[in-house]
Amino acid sequence: MPRLPRADWYDLTRDMNWDFSYVTEEDVFPELLSNGYGVPKQDWWTWDEPYKITYAEYVHNQAGKDAGLFTVNNVVGRSKIFENLEPGWMAATLAHYGAIAVGEYQAGIGEARMARFGRAASWRNMATYGCLDETRHGQLQTYFPYQALNKEPRLDWAHKAYHTNEWGMIAARHLFDDMFTANDAVSMAIQLTFTFETGFTNLQFLGMAADAMKVGDIDFGALISSIQTDEARHAQQGEPTLKILVAAGKKDVAQNLFDRMFWRAWKVFALLTGLSMDYYTPLEHRTHSFKEFMEEFINTQFIDQFRDFGLEAPWYWDQLLNEMNWVHHAYHLGVYYWRPTVWWNPVAGAAPAERAWLEEKYPGWNASFGKYWDVMGENVRDGHPELTLPETFPVVCNACQIPLCTPAGYAAGYLSSPLPLLLDLDGRRYTFCSEPCKWVFEQDPGQFKGHLSIIDRFLGGVIQPPTIPGALAYMGLSPEECGQDGTNYAWAYASAPVAGGVGQ
Amino acid sequence: MALFPVQGIVEGDFVVVLVPVDDTDLMTVVAEKIAYHGIGKRVAAQDRPFKVRWNGTVLADDSTIATTGCAPMDVLEVVYA
Numbered sequence: 030m031p032r033l034p035r036a037d038w039y040d041l042t043r044d045m046n047w048d049f050s051y052v053t054e055e056d057v058f059p060e061l062l063s064n065g066y067g068v069p070k071q072d073w074w075t076w077d078e079p080y081k082i083t084y085a086e087y088v089h090n091q092a093g094k095d096a097g098l099f100t101v102n103n104v105v106g107r108s109k110i111f112e113n114l115e116p117g118w119m120a121a122t123l124a125h126y127g128a129i130a131v132g133e134y135q136a137g138i139g140e141a142r143m144a145r146f147g148r149a150a151s152w153r154n155m156a157t158y159g160c161l162d163e164t165r166h167g168q169l170q171t172y173f174p175y176q177a178l179n180k181e182p183r184l185d186w187a188h189k190a191y192h193t194n195e196w197g198m199i200a201a202r203h204l205f206d207d208m209f210t211a212n213d214a215v216s217m218a219i220q221l222t223f224t225f226e227t228g229f230t231n232l233q234f235l236g237m238a239a240d241a242m243k244v245g246d247i248d249f250g251a252l253i254s255s256i257q258t259d260e261a262r263h264a265q266q267g268e269p270t271l272k273i274l275v276a277a278g279k280k281d282v283a284q285n286l287f288d289r290m291f292w293r294a295w296k297v298f299a300l301l302t303g304l305s306m307d308y309y310t311p312l313e314h315r316t317h318s319f320k321e322f323m324e325e326f327i328n329t330q331f332i333d334q335f336r337d338f339g340l341e342a343p344w345y346w347d348q349l350l351n352e353m354n355w356v357h358h359a360y361h362l363g364v365y366y367w368r369p370t371v372w373w374n375p376v377a378g379a380a381p382a383e384r385a386w387l388e389e390k391y392p393g394w395n396a397s398f399g400k401y402w403d404v405m406g407e408n409v410r411d412g413h414p415e416l417t418l419p420e421t422f423p424v425v426c427n428a429c430q431i432p433l434c435t436p437a438g439y440a441a442g443y444l445s446s447p448l449p450l451l452l453d454l455d456g457r458r459y460t461f462c463s464e465p466c467k468w469v470f471e472q473d474p475g476q477f478k479g480h481l482s483i484i485d486r487f488l489g490g491v492i493q494p495p496t497i498p499g500a501l502a503y504m505g506l507s508p509e510e511c512g513q514d515g516t517n518y519a520w521a522y523a524s525a526p527v528a529g530g531v532g533q
Numbered sequence: 534m535a536l537f538p539v540q541g542i543v544e545g546d547f548v549v550v551l552v553p554v555d556d557t558d559l560m561t562v563v564a565e566k567i568a569y570h571g572i573g574k575r576v577a578a579q580d581r582p583f584k585v586r587w588n589g590t591v592l593a594d595d596s597t598i599a600t601t602g603c604a605p606m607d608v609l610e611v612v613y614a
Contacts, residue, residue, distance in 0.1 A: 359547045366575065401547060401575045408574070416574050424540045424549045424606075433540075437547035447542050448608055449549055458606050460540065460549075484551055488538055488606075 039081060045150040046074045063146035064213040068277040076149035076269045080262050087158050091165065091259075098255050102173060105248040111180050116376050116515040118244045121309040123183060123373035125237065127190030128201050128301055130170035135191075137163035139209025139217055143266065146214035152266060159222075159263035166256050173252055183510055186372040193505030196370055196483045197300070200430035203480060204297050208290060211476065215270060219283055220290035223267025228331045229294045230260050236322055237305060243314040271338055280339060287335070288343040289472055292465040295349060296429040303357025304364060307387065308378030318390035320353045345465040351443050352463070354391060358398045359437035366405075367419050367432075368512035369501060376515035377402065380523035397441035409521035414514075419497065424449070425482045427459040428466035435462060454478060537598050539563075540608040543571030544583070549608070556598040560585045563598065567611045579613060586610040 049057055054070060065073065082090075105111070114122075140163050143156035174184035190198050209221050234257040241250030274283045299319075306319040317325070328350075332342055343349070365375045379402040387394040408416040423432035426449070439447035450461040454474065461467035470477050483500075486492050492503045501511060534557050541552040550570045554563050564585045572578050585592045587609050592601055603609070 362547050362575070398547075400545075400577065404573070404575055404577050419570075421553075421570050422551045424551050433549035434547055436542050436545075436549060440545055440547065447610070449540070451608070458604070460606065487551070 035081070035083060039083065043151045043154040044074075058146055058148065060213065062142065062213050063148060064215050065148055066215065066274065066277075066279050066282050068148075068273060068279060070148065072273055072277055073148035073152075074150075076147075076152045076273060078151060078155050078269060079265050082158065082262070084158075087161070091161075094255050094258065095165075098169070098251055101251045102176060102248055106176050110245060110248065111177050114246055115244065115311045116374060117309040117311055117378065118241075118246060119181070120373045120375055120515050121237070121240075121305040122246065122249055123181070123186065124301060124305065124309075124371070126170060126174045126184060126187035127372055128197065130167060130174070130187040131191035132201060132205050133163050133166035133170060135205050135210055136221070137167060139163075139212070139221055140263065142209070142212075143214045143217060147218070147266075148215065152218075152270070155263065155266050159266065162259035162263050165259065169252060169256065173248065183372050186510075189505065190372065194483070194486075195372065195504040195506065196425065196430070199483055200297065200300070200425075203430045204293050207293065207476065215274075216286050218266050218270035219274070219286040221267075222264045223271055224287050224290040225294050226260050226264035227267055227334075228291065228327060229298050230257070230264070234260065236302065236317075236326075239316070240306070240310050240314060243316070244311060268338075271340075275339055283338075284340050285472070287340065288345070289469050291343055292345060292349070292469060293429065295352075296431055296462075296466070299352070299357040300360050300364075300431055304361050304375075307357065307390070308361050308383075309376060312383050312386055315386070319357055320390065323353050343465075345468070348463065348465060352438070355397070355438050355441045355443050356434060358387075358391070358394065359434035360431065362398070362401055362437070363423055363432045363434065365514075366417065367423065368514065369418065369497075370504060370506065371512040372506065372510055374513050374515035377405075377518075377520040379406070380520040382523075383520075393441070398437075406521040409518045414518060417514075421497075422484060422487065422500065424460060424484050426462035426466050427452075427480075427482055427485075428461055428470045428477065430482055431462065433460065433462045537603075538605055539567075539598075539603065540606055541567035541570065542608065542610045543568055543576055544610065544612045545576045546571040547575065552609075554598060558597060559594065560592045560596050560601075561594045563609065564611050567609060571611075581613045583611050583613050586612050 058065060137160050140156050140159035144153050144160050147153040147156050171188050174187040178184050191202070208225060209217050212220065234253045238250045238254040238257065241247070241253070271283055274280070302322075303319045306315070306317070306322060335342075361378070364371060365377055368375045379399070384395060384399055384402070387398075405417045408414065425432050433449045435444060435449050436447040438444035450464065450467045452459040452461065452467060452470070455478065457478070459470065459478070461470065481489065481491070486503075487495060487500060492500050534555050537554050537556045539552050539554055540549050542549050550567075552567050552570065554566050558566070564583050567585075568583060584594070587601065587603060587607065591612070
């Protein structure tokens with residue numbers, strides 16, 4: 030039987046919209062799960078994805094991708110490639126797997142919500158593929174590390190991390206719950222697929238894929254490149270949703286949804302990708318700094334695309350540009366100093382040659398951040414590495430859940446005050462790292478005010494005993510799993526501090 | 534005497550830390566307790582005395598948490614005099 034060209038049947042099979050007669054529109058699309066923002070249903074029915082695919086094509090494509098990927102995995106598994114990875118890269122991959130793998134399953138829940146509560150049949154069709162995509166990503170990113178467990182037992186954090194109360198995972202869950210698990214389908218299309226996936230996952234997945242290939246980790250590079258091909262497709266659910274909102278006069282709604290999630294995504298990417306690019310990737314394999322990646326992929330390409338829809342850069346744009354100079358350097362210091370609280374071995378990335386690179390990419394780095402490494406390096410050389418380990422905890426932000434590093438921004442000359450921002454609400458004190466984080470919280474206090482940060486739990490008696498070992502146990506970190514210096518302090522002995530540094 | 538958590542910042546440091554002090558501690562003791570977590574560890578020591586600053590005001594050495602009216606989780610800065 031002759032087959033019809035796809036264009037002759039595609040619209041008919043995916044556009045199964047109809048008027049409800051036995052139930053109300055509100056019953057089918059409750060606002061909590063699908064906030065239509067008052068846009069008429071016929072407008073939603075114009076939803077048109079820029080990238081078309083049928084189920085048969087989808088299965089064919091995905092099967093081909095998996096065949097290639099598992100071939101690479103099978104070959105690499107029999108080699109010594111993994112054993113020869115440099116410590117910094119190992120740190121980056123362990124961090125990635127723990128932070129991302131199970132979150133992909135969670136994203137599958139989000140896609141499933143859009144597959145049911147998306148306001149148009151064509152959208153629900155695309156979201157179904159998105160749900161399958163995210164399930165695939167969860168499976169791949171737990172299976173690949175599982176295959177290498179005999180080489181690095183902490184790769185089990187690819188599965189374990191999400192089920193713990195490790196502080197970074199509390200931050201990740203807080204973000205992802207806000208973005209999809211506790212979000213409605215329409216808002217999610219703007220915040221997950223447009224803001225996060227179109228804007229940011231390119232940075233994590235394309236950037237890290239390129240770095241992975243350079244360091245020789247072809248397994249990881251092939252994995253995340255394959256994942257990104259799915260992301261690039263299902264991320265396109267955002268654009269038609271955005272167009273409909275703007276065309277219906279809901280530009281302010283779209284702008285607000287975008288602004289809230291763009292800032293939140295920035296904070297987590299500064300923590301995850303910022304450290305990987307500027308500190309964990311071996312120096313000889315770095316092509317761009319994190320700031321350069323941000324400027325090229327996010328600030329230029331993505332924001333230009335955003336402006337094409339008639340929207341504006343977020344109100345906090347200057348603060349974002351400001352933080353790009355310093356915040357991830359502070360986060361790296363924090364992760365290194367509090368390394369027992371993470372499941373990977375952070376490398377300092379502060380040997381003389383690395384410091385010279387940082388100074389070149391971030392002029393003034395030695396004076397503003399090198400000074401901390403000078404003190405820590407001196408303590409190591411004096412035989413007191415214990416002075417580079419924590420005896421208390423950093424206070425974390427009640428929005429992003431990341432330690433408050435405002436003093437670093439002040440000390441480096443980028444902030445006018447080292448003080449965090451405080452908010453007293455309903456008898457409880459909340460602390461924030463920045464105006465945008467406080468603003469995010471205040472946009473929807475009901476969404477956030479009941480959440481307990483790791484510090485709130487510590488002070489509230491949830492963590493027992495209230496000691497460092499008690500907190501590590503609460504985070505699911507046994508002594509064998511706690512992070513240690515990734516190079517056994519080799520950085521501190523590499524040579525004397527570089528010329529131009531402070532504290533020499 | 535009661536345990537009293539504050540947010541501590543050491544001048545020149547990069548992070549805000551959780552510091553348990555006692556509400557009867559003199560500010561000199563509070564300063565030492567906060568400084569302990571930063572000076573000599575991430576911040577180079579200076580041969581100068583330091584003070585506690587709260588809401589922009591330097592607190593008297595002989596004042597205590599209780600007498601100043603600080604609230605739990607207020608931000609206290611340790612600054613060089």
